Amino acid sequence: MHTALRAALLATLAAAPLAAVPCLARAAELDIPVLVPITGFLAVEGASQRNGAVLALRKPPAGITIKSSVIDTGTSPEVAVNALERALSDGAVAAAVAPMLGTQMLALLPVAEENKVPLITISGTAAITQKHNPYIFRFFPGDDVAKAAQVRYAIDHFKIAHPAILYQTTAYGQSGHAEILARLKEAAITPVYEDGLDVAVKDLAPSLAKARAAGADSLLLQLHGGPTALLMKAVAASGWKVAIIAGSGLTQPATTALLEPGELAGACAETSASPESRETPAMAAFVDAYRAAFDATPDGFALAQYDATNMVLAAAAQGARTAADITKALATMQYDGLAMRYRSDGTGNMAHSAVIVCYDGASRVPRVAWHFDKTP
Secondary structure (H helix, E strand, O other): OHHHHHHHHHHHHHHHHHHHHHHHOOOEEEEOOEEEOOOOOOHHHHHHHHHHHHHHHOOOOOOEEEEOOEEEOOOOHHHHHHHHHHHHHOOOEOOEEOOOOHHHHHHHHHHHHHHOOOEEEOOOOHHHHOOOOOOEEEOOOOHHHHHHHHHHHHHHHHOOOOEEEEEEOOHHHHHHHHHHHHHHHHOOOOOOEEEEEOOOOOOOHHHHHHHHHOOOOEEEEEOOHHHHHHHHHHHHHHOOOOEEEEOHHHHOHHHHOOOOHHHHOOOEEEEOOOHHHOOOHHHHHHHHHHHHHHOOOOOHHHHHHHHHHHHHHHHHHOOOOOHHHHHHHHHHOOEEOOOOEEOOOOOOEOOOEEEEEEOOOOOOOOEEEEEEEOOO
8 A cells, every 4th residue: 555655656746747848838949040141232231131130139039049040142133042942941931031132132022922931121122012922021111211201301401403313223223213203203303314323333423523514403312332432422522512312321330431521511311210320218229239249330221120020029929930920910010119110001011211311521420300201
């Protein structure tokens, strides 16, 4: 009897830890690869995108572990497709941080749809959310928002009447150019000069001379960071006092570091947000954390990708575990990020606000001059 009772008690005690196992379940693991251009002409912007995603992924919600790898997509659509397919072959991807380059995103659309995996991107190219693809989520204001802010500020503040448009021949440049033209047409303004520039062009003086000869009273820019810096230097060297309202390339610390404060004087630009302007305590804290992690100053691209990745993590904190779960959450939930409130307009556009920043000529850090909102 005593032997049997003792054996029963030992069996009960041995079974007790097993009964508690469900309460101590292993953390759920989400695979979120980061596919960004960290070589090529978008290396600076791609590094910002990567850093924003990585900073967010370092702090997953309780009960969640993150599996993630950074894959360089360069600037080739084929390389981007191969990178995503390689990431998908490694296991069940919950969501992927996708490159900002428009031509790469357009190439990735069918891959995302075929594999039913959500892509979170900060590409501004308008066409990527015009293809009715339910797996694309854009967290940077599209050109319909950013260019509306740019043109409206140029008209209202600078009173432009005879603008010249200089734009890149990439998908980003062409998309922005089209939106600038549409917004100018709404205001019954016709540009006096337009020029599409390859990213390899280093001498921008000829384009400037033609714009000046055409009687331009302003320059509306849709250029990447490096070409924007070259353009600003060319304007300063020419002595031409012309209103400049640029794209987001001018707001990148990596761009302004190439310029003297005097070469920035009076210029303004659109962007999603200006972290280094430290508008709020939360924004200042983000800047400090980013600098501590990467020894660099974040730009609007870094912040947008940080917010985007954190929205995915917020969905996971609410129970999303699969690609289908996260796709549904991103399509339906609302998220208050550091830059703005994000929600889908039904086509994957998540960001509906922009800011205009301006430079006073004494500092490379701009002030936020105007907030623009186009929330649907």
